[in-house]
Amino acid sequence: MAHKNNFASYENVLLCVLFLSFGFVFFDRLALSFLFPFLQDELQLSNSHLGMLSSALALAWAISGVVVGAWSDRRGIRKPILIVAVILFSLCSAMSGLVGGFLSLLLFRIIMGLAEGPILPISQSLMVEASSPHRRGLNMGLLHGSAAGLLGAVIGPPVLVALAEAFGWRQAFIASVIPGLLIAWLIWRYVKPDQLRQAASETREEVQKVSILGLLKQRNILLCTLISCMLVTWFVVLISFTPTFLVTTRGFSASTMGSLMSCLGVAWVVWGFVVPAISDRIGRRPTLVLFSLIAATCPMVLLYAPDASSLGVLLLLTYTGLGCFTLFMATVPAETVPRGYIATALGLVMGLGELTGGFVAPTVAGFAADRFGLPIVMWISCASALLAAVTALFLRETAPAVLQRRGLMSSSALQTSQH
Template sequence: MMPLIAKPGEEGGLGLTNLQIGLLSSGLSLTWALSGMAVGPLSDKLGSRKPIVVIATFAFCACSMLSGLAGSFLLLLGARLLMGIAEGGVMPVSHAMIVSEVEPKHRGLAMGVGQNLGSNLLGSTAAPLILVPIATYFGWSLNGIFPLFMATVPAERVDPRLTASLTGVVLGLGEVIGGVGSPFLAGALADMYDLTAPMWLLVVLTLVALVASMFLRDSSPALSSPR
């Protein structure tokens, strides 16, 4: 949907540069990260998680609709900053709820469904098939009424009482590095060189992640010990 927003000649488009598009992604990820790191510990301390998830979900939907009404870059950026604040409160807390409510033997399945049903099956597969034609024929702003969000699965290797806190920290760090820095850098590279530059950036980051993953070790004695 971002290319439709960026087209200067597109009816209802904002004529954004690649750098501005990168800032829209970076801004959301920044507030998402900060919110996740703040709301996770708060929910662990209060012990009341469901109200936080419900309020944050409704807030995210409202902010998504506001983004569809934005008529300028600054208004759209503000809406996405608010979306990040709301979304950051959903993920750590919802996964902490799964950890506390689901038996350990079914926890992996529950985490997989929680992550992939909404984000990958609906958000990454179904949403583009539905939203791109809508944006093409009716304008990109109408898609603001179809908010879909993803959630990243926390591991079952921590104290359930601290799940939301630690998940918020992990997601927050990931968002700061990948969600804040990468879109900003990708947009700047696209403006400086061409649209293939962000693709090469993705290749480099993927290789770095691949190498780093080779050094991961399971730190849970209960799960790493022979059975």
């Protein structure tokens, strides 16, 4: 009983620390989108520049996620990487407030992306090991979806807009270093030393034989990677251009824009844990299909909702895609591959999704917006979510409770899964 209590206690402590860590990653990542209307004129930036800045960060994120995630699996080193990464991306975010033009801002966004890339796969691999099977989806949803939504999209917009209006956009960037250093200390203080190192050394030859191509031959990994490309496009295009779209195309004030973006954040937080929790009960595949379809309606809401009040309500109801992220980018891959491959698989799915949806898509959308107008980005986002829903139909189910009901997993296997 004491062992179970200690395990549950550490499960909750780890969840809280990693919740703050990954949440602050998105606070920093999305800061540029929220502050872009304030710095656009001073730095003489266009929609194409915004798209390229988002793309550069995503490319760096993708590369480091794949490379460092695989390296951490082979070496069994995770905690030190998290600490260094949090400190580095916090410093780079703060340095964004000192830039004098596009090129210097681009440089700091690239370095920040390199630091942020491995945080998700490493955090989720730690969370999988510490999670009870019956709440694995919920834990990973809180870490991946709700954390990013709460800090990045609920707290982020009003705080950053208020700081920019009161002190200037540069000071808003610089202030972000303080919570980052605090979170690095929390990881150092409360996350247990790496326990994967011994297992990694025992199976190093086996782990080294696994290639990216080998992982992609597994049906679920390939499909999750394709879904990642599509839903990351849905998300990055939407989150990158919506603040500017609301101000310049829909004609809302900066404060109204901040409030509407907070509605997205609230929906992100709620759906971020509700969607994975639902998947624990009805299955990963039907959940992904349903909520990807709902997410496809969100860009249409932004285009056609008649006023700010109705827009806010509809955003709360339709911004469901971030709940799906936990499933295709973390839970399904983690339930598909053995323990020693989890960070590698998660880094692969996230990295290729970022490469396509985060690197290519925003640049294409930015140039399209300059040529055809900002509404075109909403149609790009909608089509991406629809394609993700279709692709999800072909996934193999991995939810332990669902497999147990179908007789595909014994009770003992369910209890010992991932432990």
